[in-house]
Amino acid sequence: MTRYRAVIEYDGTNYFGFQRQIKAQQTIQGELEKALFNLAQASIQVIGAGRTDAGVHARGQVIAFDFANWKHGTERLxxxxxxxxxxxxxxxxxxxxxxxxxxxxxxxxxxYRYTVWNRPNPSPLNQRYSWHIRQSLDLNAMNIAAKHLIGEHDFRTFGTPPNGNNSVRRIFHAEWQRNDDFLLFDIIGTAFLKRMVRSIVGSLRLVGIGTWSIDDFVTALQAAERSRAGQSAPACGLVLEFVKYSEQ
Amino acid sequence: MTRYRAVIEYDGTNYFGFQRQIKAQQTIQGELEKALFNLAQASIQVIGAGRTDAGVHARGQVIAFDFANWKHGTERLxxxxxxxxxxxxxxxxxxxxxxxxxxxxxxxxxxYRYTVWNRPNPSPLNQRYSWHIRQSLDLNAMNIAAKHLIGEHDFRTFGTPPNGNNSVRRIFHAEWQRNDDFLLFDIIGTAFLKRMVRSIVGSLRLVGIGTWSIDDFVTALQAAERSRAGQSAPACGLVLEFVKYSEQ
Known part of the structure; x- marks a missing residue:
């Protein structure tokens, strides 16, 4: 029995998230397990680093699985x-x-990286992987607000911990940058609550269009109440870019 | 009656090309005319600069149409x-x-720009807008071959003129560049025959993998016989980037 570790890229548009569902819905984990079953002629369980939501993409999801007797090397696997x-x-x-x-x-x-297409007009060639925000955004205010995410906080405002568990997470980096008509939000942390990145992005949009002040954002974060968040940003703009391990 | 001119962007994946078909197939022109009918409550014909094929995308298609009595300005139209x-x-x-x-x-x-994803492994997040070529390609040889396209030539090897018309076209620029894992082919000309860019890209791939020498490519071009071209590259990698007019 050998344990393998793989980096997976996917377009999440047509999937109900990473994790296998009880219902017969297509998931990334389900497709990976189906492919492994085809090779092994036996059930192989796949474990993922992050349970991306329905419609969320990944360029660097990490998975592990055990394969009993593959004899042709990792490249051919x-x-x-x-x-x-x-x-x-x-x-x-x-x-x-x-x-x-x-x-x-x-x-x-x-x-994670969240991509916004920030022009008055929609962009058909970018809509699959971005959120279209028509209004002009105050990127400076959004970045000042985002800085308050850095460090260890109870992030219950922006997401739900599994089964009422601990909702404290540590964020190392959270920053917007403009790249032509795109706004890119990069956020790095130990781990994330369900919906957390999209909820943060939706709330930072409120800062960007002036509905919220920077203080409103900080107060919402500190309240640690799920109802205080702005509306979540759509899944299509979000990509799990990488997962890192201590030995790396 | 006012004539309007518009720049159109589209993801061609789900369309049978730009031009309206006799059969009830979805086309870009058809969708534009439907949208104009909704606004005008009358049939309005759309004319496009280029008849992109099924599955081909555009960032800069140019269209014109006449609208009888729109009173709210171009921005609101x-x-x-x-x-x-x-x-x-x-x-x-x-x-x-x-x-x-x-x-x-x-x-x-x-x-036009043609995009190739040039890695051994497929890229789900790029497959919608690129052609996956696994093999390593001799970009230098491809560029030497591409240089022979520049100037006025009978391009019958690479495409079909409408109704047996003139197949001579003038090419101003034809060049590959590498951008990380992407190869980008930019080609600019007066006009293009049906399938011409994809047929050129498919033939240049044969030069890139060594199946054809540069001379083979030049001989195929000079033969002016459709059967001499390599297999056409898939539509998904091709984008009509811009159309220019003399007053611009």
Whole structure:
């Protein structure tokens, strides 16, 4: 039995998120397990580093799985999987891991990017991977507000912890930058609550259009109440860019 | 009666090309005419600068149409259209044109970009707008071959002229560049035959992987026989970037 670790890229548009569902809905985990079943002729469970929501994309999701007796090396396992997976999911990298490796518990940092298309007119060639915000945005105010996210906070305003667990997370980096007609929001933290990045982006938009002051944003964060957040940004703009581990 | 001229962006994935079909197939022209009918409550014919094929995208298609009595200015006509059009088609710019303006006959230059994703592994987040070529490519040889396209030539090898018409076209620029894992092919000419850019890209790939020498490419071009071209590159990698007019 060998444990493998792989980096996965996917277009989440047509999936109900990463995690396998009880109902017969298409998920990334489900497709990966189907592809592995085809190769192994046995059920193989896939564990992911982050449970991305329905419609969220990934360029650097990390998974692990155990494969009993693959004899052709990691490179051929990777191409065999890529030959079997649907076109919107692919393995970017594959390695043999230690038997103890756990992609979720061992992860030390996760990085997400949220993309906004910030023009009066929609952009058909960018709408699949961005949120269209027509109004002009005060990027400076959004960045001052975002700075308040950095450090260790109870992020309950912006997301729900699993089963009432701890909602304290540590954020290392949270910053907007303009790139032509795009606004890019990069956020790096130990881990994220369900919906957290999209809820933060939706709230920072309120700062950007002037509905909220920077103080309003900080007060909402400090309240640690889910009802205080602005409306979540749509899933299509969000990409899980990377997951890092302590040995890296 | 006022003639308008507009710049259109579209994701061509779900369309049978720009031009309205006899069969009930979705086309860009058809959707634009539907949206105009909704505003005018009368049939309005749309003329495009280039008849992009099924699946081909555009960032800078130019169209013209006559609208009898729109009283609210070009900006509101543009937003009204964008509010009516499907999400994968949008008006980027709109102006009042002279009564004689014809987007196809008056165009002096058209620019296309073809995008290749050049890595051993597929990229789900890029597959919608690029062609995945696994093999490493000799970009230098491809560029030497591409240089032979520049100037006035009979391009019958790479495309079909409408109804046996003249197949001579003038190319001003044809060049590949590498951008990380992408190869970008920019080509600018007076006009293009049906399938011409994709047929050129497919043939240049043969040079890039070594199946064809540069001489093979030049001989194929000079033969002016459709059967001499390499297999056409897929539509998804191609974008009509701009159309230019002499007064610009």
């Amino acid at each position: 990777q191409s065999a999987l890529n030959g079997t997976l649907p076109r919107d999911i692919a393995v970017r990298d594959m390695q043999v891991a230690t038997d103890e490796f756990h992609p979720r518990f061992d992860a030390t940092r996760r990085g | 543009q937003s009204a259209l964008n509010g009516t059009l499907p999400r994968d088609i949008a008006v980027r710019d709109m102006q009042v044109a002279t009564d004689e303006f014809h987007p196809r006959f008056d165009a002096t230059r058209r620019g």
